[in-house]
Every structure is written in structure tokens, then in C-alpha cells.
Amino acid sequence: MATANIKEVARHAGVSLGTVSNVLNRPDTVAPATRQRVLDAITTLGYVRNDSARQLRAGHSRTVAIVVLDVANPFFTDVVRGAEQVIEGAGAMLVVCNSGEDSARERRHLELLEEQRVRGVLITPVDHGPQPTLDKLIERGIPVVLVDRGTGRANRCSVAVDDVLGGRLAMDHLLDQGHQRIAYLGGPLTIAQVADRHAGAAAALQDRGSTAELRVAVTTSLTVAAGRRAAEELLALPVRKRPTAVFCANDLIALGVLQELTARGVRVPIDVAIVGYDDIEFAGAAAVPLSSVRQPRDQLGRAAAELLLEEAESGDTHRHRHVVFQPEMVVRRSSDQPRRTRR
Amino acid sequence: MATANIKEVARHAGVSLGTVSNVLNRPDTVAPATRQRVLDAITTLGYVRNDSARQLRAGHSRTVAIVVLDVANPFFTDVVRGAEQVIEGAGAMLVVCNSGEDSARERRHLELLEEQRVRGVLITPVDHGPQPTLDKLIERGIPVVLVDRGTGRANRCSVAVDDVLGGRLAMDHLLDQGHQRIAYLGGPLTIAQVADRHAGAAAALQDRGSTAELRVAVTTSLTVAAGRRAAEELLALPVRKRPTAVFCANDLIALGVLQELTARGVRVPIDVAIVGYDDIEFAGAAAVPLSSVRQPRDQLGRAAAELLLEEAESGDTHRHRHVVFQPEMVVRRSSDQPRRTRR
DNA sequence: CGAACTGGATGAAACGTTTTAGGCGCTATA
DNA sequence: TATAGCGCCTAAAACGTTTCATCCAGTTCG
Missing domain, CATH: 1.10.260.40 (lambda repressor-like DNA-binding domains)
Known part of the structure; x- marks a missing residue:
């Protein structure tokens, strides 16, 4: 004892x-x-x-933390799994912290991690504005890598997926299928991903000189429940004005939409086509398998972890990098229904 | 700096x-x-x-670890969220470790956690047999609480849900609907939950003196893919022998079954009824909303965390407890189809 | 044969806290 | 006027590692 x-x-x-x-x-x-x-x-x-003593002597620990917006979101769990591989391969330990999209909790976690002198932090920050707590970590010399958010900051590395391109891919696909009334579902628009994906969709429309209409329906969050509510609103529209396709900012929303539409007797993809985003495992497992824009999630985690380790080892000589991955359109039944263009 | x-x-x-x-x-x-x-x-x-120095002095850290079988399984993410509330409320920090159902990784995590002198460990162990690494932690005085596995050990606390009761609830429901040929899908049977749920189902059958038939189809894992494969096997049976209802050991399997059946034109619940287990968020969000046995997941996490803190504070005077929660049958469309009993 | 190495081991310092025993100057009490 | 008690503070001893400067006994080389 x-x-x-x-x-x-x-x-x-x-x-x-x-x-x-x-x-x-x-x-x-x-x-x-x-x-x-x-x-x-x-x-x-x-x-x-006794690791405490060892750390005390070394000045830092061998654990790396990843702070995610939501542990229950399959997107992040896959990122975590990717990061785990790299971190554990390097003999370190990855711990997962959950901010729950709450800046106060995020701050508290970062403070504790700073007290623990963690080796580095992978984080998808809750806020987009200035991040004093994060800057403090960086000043103290703790490497920080932004995950899927905030590319472009000078004092830290980042990994991200090109959301504008993702939006383009989805929109191109729907236009290829002949849709003329398309809705974009997602929100809040303050989330960069939500805004970028929409920007990509809009850009695709413009580049083609298409006459199709792209309407935006803002949701309060990126959850299944929000998707259901959004679908209800769509159904409130008269059939002639109703979009024939919806592009959702993530798969959770898309699943919510799918559930609500089928529950109300609207056939997917015959009456309404759906495209999601993220390609989570359940997307393919839905009753009507969901078309989705796939992000290389585990690669994202791996790349982030590699950048972090690199920075932790090279120290001052490190030059920050911003890695951007390309998404990929995965077409499944939910949008696989070409239609005649109606004039 | x-x-x-x-x-x-x-x-x-x-x-x-x-x-x-x-x-x-x-x-x-x-x-x-x-x-x-x-x-x-x-x-x-x-x-x-500097937390290392503080810990060195104190002899233990203020972090509690939870080691889960799979970070991507919604069941565990909900348990994590429940535990988080309690742990953070007590001013400590919860870190999530992922064993990925791999005993070697589990062992490695436990060793590192022991080096870190964590305040306690919540764990769903990969193996059911003797757990030397875990016993070592306990000998060292680190509180361990078993989560949803291994109730009945004398030297540690545990929280669990009554899986036998859960099996009963599901079976009673299907029998009430008049089903006469029922399949239980899950595996491997070495997993206690899988075995217990089946035992409950069998017990319900016996208690009623029912003439219904309960066939078991063992799967290799509890995943969507395994569910798809199991469904294929069911479909290989001649229609007259084919079960009219399947009770799945978890929702992932159930979703896989649902997907495969609908893909093959088998109507749910008209041709085949499905009952899952866990009631994960996606269960209700499936195209045919899934009946499922709901476990009080966050309560499970909360109770586990409370037991842990209690033990950590009271020290030697602590008496180990085994908390058992009761599951609840949630009936949705996938099994909501009474049928005439055929003789 | 002396000098220069070398492989292997040692002892002590340092890392940054927390805690404990005590010290010092007051005030209240007898 | 002693004495005890109290409020506030200090000094020093841990906690268990890692590392660095030495040291020692062989061995090799010129």
C-alpha cells in the first residue's frame, strides 16, 4: 500500500x-x-x-489533450480516434476533454490543462473571436493546434477541411440531378463551417450561371431535433414552393429531416432529395442511406496530432502550418433521383 | 516564458x-x-x-479517468456526460480513455493512469476474467468503479443496469404483440450483457409458458455491420421459418438489421418487427423509429462518479456498493404491429 | 610505465508545491 | 503583571524523480 x-x-x-x-x-x-x-x-x-515527480523534474507532462465541442458527436469521436493512433504511437497519452460548446467549461478545462503543463492541446474552440486563454497557453510555450476551425491564425498550427469546396460538391451534385429549388439547412451562421458550406453552395450556383434557387433556413443548432423542426417548416410551405432538395450543414440535421419527412409521408428521394455533411457511420445506416459530404476525419485527427508532436519536439525552430484536406461527395439513395428540369 | x-x-x-x-x-x-x-x-x-508539484506533495492527482470500450459508441458518450457533471461539480477533472475493446490498450492505459496516481478510475473492462492490472490499482488504494459490467465483485463498487430485466421487457413486449417466431441477435455470447439479455428473454418465455420459439443468432460484434450480416442470414431462411420479430442485443445491430431488411424490401414492422437495446439517439431518428430498451445512461455515469468520489473521500471506512438500475421499454414504430397468432 | 580513455556506478542538486512546527506581537483574562 | 490565547506569518522539511558532475577501476596506447 x-x-x-x-x-x-x-x-x-x-x-x-x-x-x-x-x-x-x-x-x-x-x-x-x-x-x-x-x-x-x-x-x-x-x-x-511516479509520474508527478517525473513531470515536475521534466517541466511538462507526456499527455496531450484534445478539447472537443461534443464527445457525443461522431465527427469528433473519429477525429479523436485518428489523433489517438499518432499520440499513442509516440508513447504519449491522449486525454479527451469535452467543452460541450460552452466557453466557460472550455476555459476551465484549458486552465486545468495549463496547471498540468500538458505537452500540447488539440482544440476546436467554442468561440471565433479572440481566445485569451488559448493565447496564454501559447505564450507559455504549450503547442496548440486548431482542429477544423480558425485556419489562418499566425501563432498556431491548424488542420481543417475545405468547407467551401464541400459546399460546392454538394451543390454541384444536386444541380446535376436537375434540382431547381434547393434549401440549405444549418445554423447558427456564426459557425464558420455552416457559413462556409453555404458559401460554397452559393458559389457553385453562381459559377454555373444556374437559374436554380437556393434558400437558406437557419437552425438553432446542428442536432437531429433541429433537423426535425426544420423539416416541419419546409412542410409548411405549399408544395409548389417547397424545395425538391435540401442540403444540410451536417448529418445530424439531415437525419432529423429524413425522419420527419418520412414520418409525414414525404418520399425521399422521390419527393425531396437530401444531402448531408460529415458522412458519419449512421448516414449509411439510415433507412434511406444518406448522401453526404465525407470529411477525412481520422486523417484530420492524425494530421493535427502530428503537427502537435512536431511542434513539441522542434520547439522554437517550428514554423506553424495550416493543413487543409479535401472533402469528397458520397452519393447514396437519399439524393439519387435525377429529375426533369421544370420550367 | x-x-x-x-x-x-x-x-x-x-x-x-x-x-x-x-x-x-x-x-x-x-x-x-x-x-x-x-x-x-x-x-x-x-x-x-504547477499541478505536478502539487500532486507530488499530495500523493495523488485530482483527475478521475473513465476508460470506455469505444469512444464512438453513443452509449458510452452518454455515460461520460453523466460522470462529467458529478466529477466537475466536485472540482476535479474527468479524462476519457479509449480501450477500443483491446485488452492491451486497456492495460497500457491503466498503467499510465497508475503512474499518474489518478484519483480513481471508472471502467468498463474489456475482459471478464481476472483483471490483474485492475486489482493492482485497487491494492495501491486507487478506487475503481465498474461500469455496466462485472457486478458482484467484492473489492470494488459497481453500477449496472439489470440486463436480465431488459431482456424480459423486450420479450414480453414481443409476445404481447403475438409473435411466435422470435430471433435474438447479438454476440459474442461471452459478453455478459449479451448473455444476460438473452437469459431475460428466455426467462420471460418460460414464465409465460409460451409456445413461441426463440432462436439465437450469434454475431461477431455489436456493430451496424454485424447487424447487416445477421439480417442477410435471416433472409436466407425460407419465409415460413423466418422469425417475425428480432430482438437485438444493441441498437447498432438493430440499425444494421433495419437497413438490410428495408434494402431487401422486407417491411418493418409489418413483415418483421425489430426491438433494439440502449435507445441511443439515432434509434428514434431512424427512418422507421426503433423500439428499444432504454438504459438510464447518464444516471449510470453519475452514480458511478458519485460512488467513486465517496470512496476516494472516505478511504478505508468505505463499504463497496453495487447499484443496479432498471431499464425501460420504449415502444416505437419498428415493433408496433400486433399480429394474429398463427397456429 | 604513465597517460588517457571508458564503462559503470554514485551523490547531490534541483524541480515547485504543501504542510507543520513554531515565532512574534497583541489582547483578553485572572 | 504574568499567562494564555490568537492572528498572522515564516522557515524548513518533505514528496519522488532526473540529471550532472564525479569517481573508480580497468584497459588501451604510446
Whole structure:
């Protein structure tokens, strides 16, 4: 119970304290016989390294934190899995913190992480404006990598997916299918992704010189429930004005829309086509498999983790980088229904 | 950059080092004027407590870890959210570790957590047999609470949901609807939940003296893909032998089944009824909303966290407890189709 | 044979806290 | 006027590592 420490191990093995430390950290510098004696002592005493002491000495820990907006959002869980691979491969530990889209919680987490002198932080910040707590981390020399948000800041690395391109891809697909009345569902528009995807859709329309109409319906959040409500509003429109296709800012909304439409007897994709965004696992598993814009989520996590480790190791010589991935259109049944253009 | 420490703060404020510590930990024991001087010094120097040193002194950290089988499984994310509330309410920090159903990774995590002298561990262990790494933690005095697995161990607390009851509820519901050929889908059977839910279903059958048939189809995992494959196998049966209802060990399987069946033109619930388990968010959001056995997931997380904190505080006087929650049958469209009993 | 290395081990310092025992100057009490 | 008590503060001892400067005994080389 009274946890054995390195000193007791040393005494037990009949060597000095420094030698035990060498066995632990530079095994090749100690003679095989001695090494074995120390290892034996370690196992018989059940010694386990005290990481607090080690960190205290080292000045920083070996854990990397990822602060996500919502642990329950499949997008982030995939990013986490990607980051895990890299971080654990480097012998460090990834801990997941959940801000729950709440800046106060985010701040509290960052403060605690700073106290813990974490090796680095991967974060999708709640706010877009100035981020004093984050800047403080950076000043202190803790590497920060922005995930899927805020590309373009000079004092930190970032990884992101080209949301404007994603919006284009979705819109091009729907236009290819001959849709003339299209709705974009998502919100709040203060979220950069939501705005960018819409910008991409609008740009696609303009580039083609299409006469199609793109209407925006702003939702209060990016959830299934919000999707249901948005669908209700669509259904309130007279059929002639009703969009024949909806492009949703994420798959949760799309699933909500899908559920509400089918519940009300509107056929997908015959009456209304749906395209989502993110391509979460459940997108393909929906009763009407959902077309979606796929983001390379685990790559996003991996790239972020790699940038972080790189910065943590190279220190001052590090030059911040901004990696942008390209999304991909995945067409499934929910939008696979070409229609005649109506004049 | 060269992080200020408590000593510099003391010098800056013209007090002793111990006084600064008192301002931080027992503010009321220091005279208001001095306190203010110290606080000013802290802000001007941008001092941030070094948690490693604090932990080293204290002998343990203020973080609690939760080790889940899969961060991407909505069941666990909800448990995490419940636990978070309690842990953060107590001023501690919850970190999420992902074992990914891999005992090696689980072990590695536990070892690192032990090195970090975490305050406690909430865990759903990968294996059911003896758990040496976990026992080692307990011997060292680190509280461990089992989550949804392994109730009945003497040396640790646990929280769980009554899976046998859950199986009963589902089966009773299907029998009430008049089904005579029912399949139970899930696996591997070495997972206690999978076995218990089946046991409950079988018990319900027996208690009623029903003549209905309960066939078991074992899957290799509890995923959407496994559900699809299981559905394929069901479809291979001649229609007369085909079950009219399937009870799935979890919602992921149920969603997979639902997708495959509808893709193959089998109508749910008219041709085949489906009942899932867990009632994840997507269950209600499926195109045919899924009947499911709901587990009080956040309560599970909350209760686990409370037990943990209790144990961490009371120390030796603690008596281990095993909390069991009761599941609830949520009937939705996927099984809402009474049928005439066929003889 | 002396000098220069070398592999292997040692001892002590340092990391930044918290805590404990005590010190100092007052005031209230007997 | 002693004494005890109190409020406020200080000094020093831990906590368990890692690292760095040494040291020692061989070995190699000129």
C-alpha cells in the first residue's frame, strides 16, 4: 500500500538511486547483471513510477489533450480516434476533454490543462473571436493546434477541411440531378463551417450561371431535433414552393429531416432529395442511406496530432502550418433521383 | 516564458513562500491586505499553479479517468456526460480513455493512469476474467468503479443496469404483440450483457409458458455491420421459418438489421418487427423509429462518479456498493404491429 | 610505465508545491 | 503583571524523480 519509491528499489537491489533511474530511462548504460538485479527488485516491490515527480523534474507532462465541442458527436469521436493512433504511437497519452460548446467549461478545462503543463492541446474552440486563454497557453510555450476551425491564425498550427469546396460538391451534385429549388439547412451562421458550406453552395450556383434557387433556413443548432423542426417548416410551405432538395450543414440535421419527412409521408428521394455533411457511420445506416459530404476525419485527427508532436519536439525552430484536406461527395439513395428540369 | 513559480510570487509580494501557498489554499487565514498584495503579484507575473508539484506533495492527482470500450459508441458518450457533471461539480477533472475493446490498450492505459496516481478510475473492462492490472490499482488504494459490467465483485463498487430485466421487457413486449417466431441477435455470447439479455428473454418465455420459439443468432460484434450480416442470414431462411420479430442485443445491430431488411424490401414492422437495446439517439431518428430498451445512461455515469468520489473521500471506512438500475421499454414504430397468432 | 580513455556506478542538486512546527506581537483574562 | 490565547506569518522539511558532475577501476596506447 505504502507505494514503493525509487529509493527503496535502490536499497533492495543494493545500488544507488541514480542507477535505478538509469535502468528505467537508459537501460543500455547499465551493466546487464546490475540491470537485472534492479528489474527484479522492481517487480518484487511492485514499484510503479511516479509520474508527478517525473513531470515536475521534466517541466511538462507526456499527455496531450484534445478539447472537443461534443464527445457525443461522431465527427469528433473519429477525429479523436485518428489523433489517438499518432499520440499513442509516440508513447504519449491522449486525454479527451469535452467543452460541450460552452466557453466557460472550455476555459476551465484549458486552465486545468495549463496547471498540468500538458505537452500540447488539440482544440476546436467554442468561440471565433479572440481566445485569451488559448493565447496564454501559447505564450507559455504549450503547442496548440486548431482542429477544423480558425485556419489562418499566425501563432498556431491548424488542420481543417475545405468547407467551401464541400459546399460546392454538394451543390454541384444536386444541380446535376436537375434540382431547381434547393434549401440549405444549418445554423447558427456564426459557425464558420455552416457559413462556409453555404458559401460554397452559393458559389457553385453562381459559377454555373444556374437559374436554380437556393434558400437558406437557419437552425438553432446542428442536432437531429433541429433537423426535425426544420423539416416541419419546409412542410409548411405549399408544395409548389417547397424545395425538391435540401442540403444540410451536417448529418445530424439531415437525419432529423429524413425522419420527419418520412414520418409525414414525404418520399425521399422521390419527393425531396437530401444531402448531408460529415458522412458519419449512421448516414449509411439510415433507412434511406444518406448522401453526404465525407470529411477525412481520422486523417484530420492524425494530421493535427502530428503537427502537435512536431511542434513539441522542434520547439522554437517550428514554423506553424495550416493543413487543409479535401472533402469528397458520397452519393447514396437519399439524393439519387435525377429529375426533369421544370420550367 | 520561464514560468513564474510560487517563490517568485512571494518575492514580488514581499512575503514568504508559505504565505502565497496559504493565499492559494486557505485564503481566509491570511490578512486581507497581504492577500491582495499576493493576488496582485500573481496576476502581474501570470503565475499558474504547477499541478505536478502539487500532486507530488499530495500523493495523488485530482483527475478521475473513465476508460470506455469505444469512444464512438453513443452509449458510452452518454455515460461520460453523466460522470462529467458529478466529477466537475466536485472540482476535479474527468479524462476519457479509449480501450477500443483491446485488452492491451486497456492495460497500457491503466498503467499510465497508475503512474499518474489518478484519483480513481471508472471502467468498463474489456475482459471478464481476472483483471490483474485492475486489482493492482485497487491494492495501491486507487478506487475503481465498474461500469455496466462485472457486478458482484467484492473489492470494488459497481453500477449496472439489470440486463436480465431488459431482456424480459423486450420479450414480453414481443409476445404481447403475438409473435411466435422470435430471433435474438447479438454476440459474442461471452459478453455478459449479451448473455444476460438473452437469459431475460428466455426467462420471460418460460414464465409465460409460451409456445413461441426463440432462436439465437450469434454475431461477431455489436456493430451496424454485424447487424447487416445477421439480417442477410435471416433472409436466407425460407419465409415460413423466418422469425417475425428480432430482438437485438444493441441498437447498432438493430440499425444494421433495419437497413438490410428495408434494402431487401422486407417491411418493418409489418413483415418483421425489430426491438433494439440502449435507445441511443439515432434509434428514434431512424427512418422507421426503433423500439428499444432504454438504459438510464447518464444516471449510470453519475452514480458511478458519485460512488467513486465517496470512496476516494472516505478511504478505508468505505463499504463497496453495487447499484443496479432498471431499464425501460420504449415502444416505437419498428415493433408496433400486433399480429394474429398463427397456429 | 604513465597517460588517457571508458564503462559503470554514485551523490547531490534541483524541480515547485504543501504542510507543520513554531515565532512574534497583541489582547483578553485572572 | 504574568499567562494564555490568537492572528498572522515564516522557515524548513518533505514528496519522488532526473540529471550532472564525479569517481573508480580497468584497459588501451604510446
